[in-house]
Amino acid sequence: MQERSSVAELAAILRRELDRYSSGEKLPSSRALVEQHRVSPVTVSRALAELVAEGLVVTRPGAGAFRAEPRSEAARPVDTSWQEIALSAEPAGDQVPRSVDASGVVATLATPAPGVIELNGGYLHADLQPERALAAALARAGRRPGAWGRPAVEGVTELRAWFAREIGGPGGALAASDVLVTAGGQNALTAALRALAAPGAPVLVESPTYPGMLAVARASGLRPVPVPMDAEGVRTDLLADAFRATGARLFVCQPLFQNPTGAVLAAERRREVLRVARAAGAFVIEDDFARQLVHADAPAPPPTLMAEDRHGTVVHIRSLTKATSPNLRVGALAARGPVLDRLRAIQVVDTFFVPGPLQEAALELVGSPAWARHLRLIAGELTARRNALAAALHGQLPALVERGYGAGPGSGPIVPPGGFHLWVRLPDGTDEAALTGAALRAGVAVAAGRPYFSAEPPAAHLRLSFAAAAGTAELTEGVRRLRTACAQAGVPTG
Known part of the structure; x- marks a missing residue:
């Protein structure tokens, strides 16, 4: 049985058994619960944590777990009807409502x-998920000199250099100074959209595309404009039409193993995306979320759009999360030119920096034989x-x-x-x-x-x-x- 299923089942059992105990009475020890229910100590700990979070159980260090005292009074109702007006009120003009649909x-x-x-x-x-390799990497990272000190806001230099090699390819198209470490791909995507488009602006997107990107765009007050796809990726003839019709200065795409279709952007369309965007004076956000998810029977994937870009058109997003664990929220933003300063400023305002030990753990992982x-x-x-x-x-x-x-x-x-x-x-x-x-x-x-x-x-x-x-x-x-x-x-x- 999966660990999370065991936790849920044990929590349900303990919840039902609480009626056997009076308020303040001590529950069986963790060891007794492990033996009685034939589960791991971790499962017992997490199940008790759920009951603590629900206010049903209290724990006392060194003493054990006890049934919580009943609350003295019911929670008072809160009148939040005013929020409906405050959240729906929008300034005058053509700005798009900044609704959030997650x-x-x-x-x-x-x-x-x-x-x-x-x-x-x-x-x-x-x-x-490489749990053992992650645990080992985290343990080694915690012992690195300076790991717990304040990191540079751009990220750990060695990790930025690793991302630069991965994104730029063997030709060395990218330097460590062109990369910012982010708290995962979603954080990078949010920063890029905010940096490259003003509220109310149109942004061209593949249709269909990743809902998380659409949610970020709308929450930022942007207007997503769909550009249809087929088996070879985005229709570049329609992309050019969309740029002309909307005046957009931004196109967001996933050229490799697109979410949700799985399509790979054809070679001739890769060149056309860059040409069309360049002619429109527009940026391309390349969300390269799945490059490390190549299947065993597939040829080597094409290089990134950024590796072929010679005009600073592409802003590249990469993350380690999809290929490892949802908890390894380490990614990268890569860009060249003045836009990098704007991206850096937004990163600092939003997150200050990615925790140093997490960056060091990511570096330990990608540098290991594992x-x-x-x-x-x-x-x-x-x-x-x-x-x-x-x-x-x-x-x-x-x-x-x-x-x-x-x-x-x-x-x-x-x-x-x-x-x-x-x-x-x-x-x-x-x-x-x-x-x-x-x-x-x-x-x-x-x-x-x-x-x-x-x-x-x-x-x-x-x-x-x-x-x-x-x-x-x-x-x-x-x-x-x-x-x-x-x-x-x-x-x-x-």
Whole structure:
């Protein structure tokens, strides 16, 4: 059983058993709970922490855990009706409402209930995370001289140099001084959008695209303008049209293993993206989130757009989080020219700096032999899981597969050579909300496609992750449950 499931189950048991104890009475010791419920000490500690957070239990160092005293009075109701006016009030003019819709992001961050198969996750399953290597790296980092001192706001020099080599490629197109260390990719994306576009400005985005980016853009008062994609990435002819029609000075893209479609931007379109943006006097944010998620049967990925950029057009984003753990929130922003000063200023205002020990741990990890072994491991595992999910869809839900994974109806499936998503187009008229709800009741969590579109979607979709599940058998079972949900929601399956 997964650790988080064990914690939830033990917390539920202890919650029910609290009625056996009077207020202030001592609960069994942690050792007794370990023996009684046959769980680990960590599980006991985390379960008790949940009850403490709920106000049901109090702990006293050296004494143990006790049932909490009942609250003397009920919490007073708070009248927050005024906030509805304050939050909706916008200044005069053409500014875009700075509403925040995090539902698409929360869907991939939320922990599913015990027994629910996670096909909507945004991170590697715990079995694929390099926990031992991370623990060793963190231990070594903590002993480094100066690790606990105040780091430079730009980041640890050696880590910046490592990112520069990774982003710029063997040609040395990038220097350490061109890189800022960030608190993960989302933090880098937020800083880049704020630096490159003023509130109310249009920003061109791929359609579909990552909901977290759309949420950041809208929260910053920007107007996302969709540019359609096909199997070879963004339609560059439509990109040029969009620049002319909107006057935008910014385009955000994921050229490699795009989220959610998995598409890789074709070689001729890579050159065209740079040419079109240059002609428009615009920046390109290259969100390179999945470069370390290449599958074992795929060729080496193309270089970054930044490695081919000779005009300072590209602002590059890279993160270590997707290939390691959601807790290793270390990433990088790379840029050349005056824009780097603006990015640095925003980083300082937002976060001051990324904690030094975390940066040192990241440096220890990527510099160890365990790093290359880990990348080989996940390359093989992701390939096997992708194939298992695709095979299960072909066998149990052929009507969905026939409509294509991302390029449109009748175009055939796109089996991505990297990343960890399949993008499934649903039959016309499908109610996404009804299907995802039925799926959850059937014991499988899937991500609806609507949050991935900045405007009206052309059809209903699902994004299915093959990295967050426990293995190939669980993926197959997840598709079986999805088939059950389709039948309940009236979605054709074959």
